[in-house]
Amino acid sequence: MEINSFGDLYKITTSKNLVEYLQNLGMLKSNFPCKNCRQTCFLQTDSNNTIINTTFYCPNCKNTFSVLDGSFFESAKMPVSNILHLMWMWACEINTESAAQSMGMKKNIVVEQFRSFRGVIRWKLSQNKKLLQLGGPGHVVQIDKILLIRLRTKNNEVKQKLVISMYDTTTKKGYVQQIYNKTPGEATSIVEL
Numbered sequence: 001m002e003i004n005s006f007g008d009l010y011k012i013t014t015s016k017n018l019v020e021y022l023q024n025l026g027m028l029k030s031n032f033p034c035k036n037c038r039q040t041c042f043l044q045t046d047s048n049n050t051i052i053n054t055t056f057y058c059p060n061c062k063n064t065f066s067v068l069d070g071s072f073f074e075s076a077k078m079p080v081s082n083i084l085h086l087m088w089m090w091a092c093e094i095n096t097e098s099a100a101q102s103m104g105m106k107k108n109i110v111v112e113q114f115r116s117f118r119g120v121i122r123w124k125l126s127q128n129k130k131l132l133q134l135g136g137p138g139h140v141v142q143i144d145k146i147l148l149i150r151l152r153t154k155n156n157e158v159k160q161k162l163v164i165s166m167y168d169t170t171t172k173k174g175y176v177q178q179i180y181n182k183t184p185g186e187a188t189s190i191v192e193l
């Protein structure tokens, strides 16, 4: 099953469908050997579970294990299907207010969930610094703008936030980077020339 639009999410009609979809994406384990007897577990409906109505079941020792263990959803406090809907809205840059209204949720819950998505992206990017590397022999990197945004805090302190945009015209990759509490000169020094 492929999800190419928000409407496609509604094609996932059962919890088992949802688990299989997430397994195909590699977001949940596909093979789960029983922790007691190493027998391969299979998916079974668990209607008491409000987060996801499916569990791994061992046909040998009859134990059940969470399908979410060791996954991004491990500490989920809302149904996984809701998280998936919010993930889609976040990726579409729908603001927290609209997302909360659409989902019938409190805004602070949506804010918290969006923050966790950003955390995953931040972690993922930090794991592979090459993704952020621009330039190289024969490459032209445009550093188009350094924007200086001044923020006044509650204590009337002025803090500055710098945003540098960089674009590699060869690979056609670019990104913007926020830098806090640095002068424009210090910010420029992070660019290796």
Ligand SMILES: [Zn+2]
Binding pocket: 034, 035, 036, 037, 038, 039, 058, 059, 060, 061, 062, 063
């Ligand atoms: Zn077992």
